[in-house]
Amino acid sequence: MESSRSFFEQLYPLRETTWQQVIPLFSPATLDKNSFFIREGEIARTMAFLESGIVRGFYRKENGEEYNKVLFSAPTFFGDYASLVSGRPALFSQQALTRARIWVADYRQFIRLYDTCPDLERFSRKWAESVFVQKEQREIELALYDATHRYLNFRKTFPDVEQQVPQYHIASWLGISPTQLSRIRRKLSAS
CATH class of the missing domain: 1.10.10 (Arc Repressor Mutant, subunit A)
Structure with a gap:
């Protein structure tokens, strides 16, 4: 989980007391190549830190054709954020394109720490802002x-x-x- 700590630190440094509360929330797991983290239609409950590997987020059209919406390359966080926040079913699937080592956490337990760990909430805001900027840049790229x-x-x-x-x-x-x-x-x- 050390690579996740350096990822956290790049966006917003966490106090040691916060880090000690965050670490137990995450459990190691492996996604084999082609296995899914979440499928379209499921309700997301977990988020993950991608320690190694590549994961894609994709839509499947009615005719079966797939469109890769996003690529996650280590190190980064991933999960269906819209589903996590809204509690609605995921609109797209996330699948490992390579074998991936991940650390999985229950999203609700993670955000419960915001009340006592304002530095974690700031980190999450910084991360969300960076994702927003990346998404906007990608949209501009596709259009222009x-x-x-x-x-x-x-x-x-x-x-x-x-x-x-x-x-x-x-x-x-x-x-x-x-x-x-x-x-x-x-x-x-x-x-």
Whole structure:
């Protein structure tokens, strides 16, 4: 759980007394490749810290086609935040693209600490703000930039992911077809 502590510290330092209350909330677990953390339609009750591995959040259309909404690459927190907060069923699924080591905590127990640990609440706010900024940047990217620009940004943002997951998952995240991604990669390698 030490890697999670450095992740916490980067966003907002926690007091030692807070950290001692946070640690027992998390239990180690493993997600095997292709296993789910949560499926669409389930109500989220847990959140996780991704210590190693890659997890995707995706929608499945009625025709079975999938769209990768988000990629989580260690170290980071993940979970269906909308479901956790609202208590409504998840609108998308989260699945391991590689074997993933995670630390799982009950969300309600975690947020109960906010009353006695204001530094934890500040950390959570900082984390939520950073997620909001990332989401906004991704929306702008999808709306304003061409596929090549999005791919180059993907490689910068997720430098190790491309070697670990199938190309069609990357293409889905970029909002393009695998064929289009192959063309972009060929063009860039010829440059």
